[in-house]
Amino acid sequence: MSDQVHTSETSRSAATPPGHFPPVEDLVACPTCDALYQLPDVPKGARARCLRCHTVLTAPRDGAMTRIVMLAGTSVILMLAAIFFPFLELTAAGITQRSSIMDVVLVFADGPFVGLAIAVGALIVILPLARFLALIYVLAPMAFGWRPARVAVPVFRLAERMKPWSMAEIFIVGVAVALIKVAGLAHLSLGPAFWAFVALVLITAVKDTFMCRLTIWKTLEQRSQW
Amino acid sequence: MVTARSAGLVGCPNCGRVHDVPAPGRCQRCGWRLPGHAPDRSLQRVWAWLLAGLVVYIPANIYPMLRTNTFGRTTESTILEGVVDLIHHGSYGVALVVFVASIVIPIGKFFAIAYLAISVERREMMQVHARHRLFEVVEFIGRWSMIDVFVVAILAALVQLDFAATINPGIAAISFALSVAFTMLSAQSFDPKTIWLDGDMRPR
Numbered sequence: 001m002s003d004q005v006h007t008s009e010t011s012r013s014a015a016t017p018p019g020h021f022p023p024v025e026d027l028v029a030c031p032t033c034d035a036l037y038q039l040p041d042v043p044k045g046a047r048a049r050c051l052r053c054h055t056v057l058t059a060p061r062d063g064a065m066t067r068i069v070m071l072a073g074t075s076v077i078l079m080l081a082a083i084f085f086p087f088l089e090l091t092a093a094g095i096t097q098r099s100s101i102m103d104v105v106l107v108f109a110d111g112p113f114v115g116l117a118i119a120v121g122a123l124i125v126i127l128p129l130a131r132f133l134a135l136i137y138v139l140a141p142m143a144f145g146w147r148p149a150r151v152a153v154p155v156f157r158l159a160e161r162m163k164p165w166s167m168a169e170i171f172i173v174g175v176a177v178a179l180i181k182v183a184g185l186a187h188l189s190l191g192p193a194f195w196a197f198v199a200l201v202l203i204t205a206v207k208d209t210f211m212c213r214l215t216i217w218k219t220l221e222q223r224s225q226w
Numbered sequence: 227m228v229t230a231r232s233a234g235l236v237g238c239p240n241c242g243r244v245h246d247v248p249a250p251g252r253c254q255r256c257g258w259r260l261p262g263h264a265p266d267r268s269l270q271r272v273w274a275w276l277l278a279g280l281v282v283y284i285p286a287n288i289y290p291m292l293r294t295n296t297f298g299r300t301t302e303s304t305i306l307e308g309v310v311d312l313i314h315h316g317s318y319g320v321a322l323v324v325f326v327a328s329i330v331i332p333i334g335k336f337f338a339i340a341y342l343a344i345s346v347e348r349r350e351m352m353q354v355h356a357r358h359r360l361f362e363v364v365e366f367i368g369r370w371s372m373i374d375v376f377v378v379a380i381l382a383a384l385v386q387l388d389f390a391a392t393i394n395p396g397i398a399a400i401s402f403a404l405s406v407a408f409t410m411l412s413a414q415s416f417d418p419k420t421i422w423l424d425g426d427m428r429p430r
């Protein structure tokens with residue numbers, strides 16, 4: 001790869017490997033493969049990818065912080081609704097049983113399966129919820145143009161760490177499989193909490209498209225020097 | 227390709243912030259631990275978690291995942307028997323989902339991570355780009371194995387005493403959940419930069 005300016009598809013700006021080294025503040029090392037770039041001011045809506053491993057280096061979007069905060073706030077409300085409203089209704093031999101997500105978590109709560117109960121609760125409720133709250137805590141002051149919150153840096157780092165462990169979308173697929181498994185045994189119908197949960201998964205997906213980690217980290221660094 | 231390392235600088239593996247040498251112990255922007263201070267034990271962590279995941283994956287397949295009690299008669303089914311049951315009921319699509327999530331992905335992941343770790347030590351085996359792609363796939367897909375654990379939890383919550391049938395989780399649910407978690411930790415311990423290391427050294 002030579003040091004000349006690479007331009008790829010329209011609407012995407014390519015990062016440029018530096019010829020001589022400007023101050024480190026202007027450089028970015030690809031987090032995945034360590035390739036070094038001097039990143040120009042990437043316009044809003046454009047995307048800069050690493051030339052070598054194609055990791056997205058930055059993808060700033062207009063008003064991204066505000067949107068992420070709003071979407072995360074919506075997700076928190078939906079999650080609270082999903083916890084307390086009935087999730088699934090099972091009807092067999094004239095008896096109807098309503099189960100909320102809490103029941104799914106608490107079913108293991110005694111005996112040798114306590115650990116599993118905690119794990120399932122963490123993966124489908126606690127970690128997703130904690131991640132939404134962490135993002136609000138970090139990004140709400142950013143969206144208003146204020147100084148970052150006191151422990152914003154470790155909280156954002158934690159939010160990033162939690163990402164692979166919040167498994168709301170996997171739980172949805174699990175529900176679908178469970179529906180089919182008991183289909184012969186009883187009649188199963190979906191409660192309002194299920195749809196709240198589906199909405200939450202979709203909103204999370206939309207929210208993640210607005211997340212530009214580099215922009216957030218840079219903003220955090222600049223604003224904490226105020 | 228110029229890398230931070232080949233330019234005599236240190237790049238943060240989390241946020242990409244570049245530091246002059248001698249670099250601080252932690253990234254000045256995001257606080258991530260920077261390489262180059264303590265000896266790098268990431269590969270040892272990869273192997274340790276992978277081995278742990280493999281060990282608990284064995285009971286996950288031998289012991290029952292689900293205990294169904296219908297009219298006083300208890301039937302137990304392992305992961306594989308659960309898949310066979312679904313096929314008997316004609317739910318081929320769901321059987322395939324469970325089979326892929328609980329058997330194909332975990333086993334594929336053991337091989338993929340072991341291969342990536344070995345190829346770091348031996349260098350040059352498969353093209354760097356193919357190896358990078360493999361790592362991305364492993365990271366993306368590994369968590370989906372958790373499906374079956376959720377299915378068991380949902381079934382056990384729904385089908386309780388007041389029905390003709392009761393469903394309870396089996397001990398395999400625990401070891402399977404642990405196996406998924408351990409292999410996720412193994413993949414997370416893997417440093418993707420090591421894939422590109424030998425490429426940096428070779429002149430073009």
Ligand SMILES: [Zn+2]
Nearest residue numbers: 030033050053
């Ligand atoms: Zn890269």
Ligand SMILES: [Zn+2]
Nearest residue numbers: 238241253256
């Ligand atoms: Zn950093």
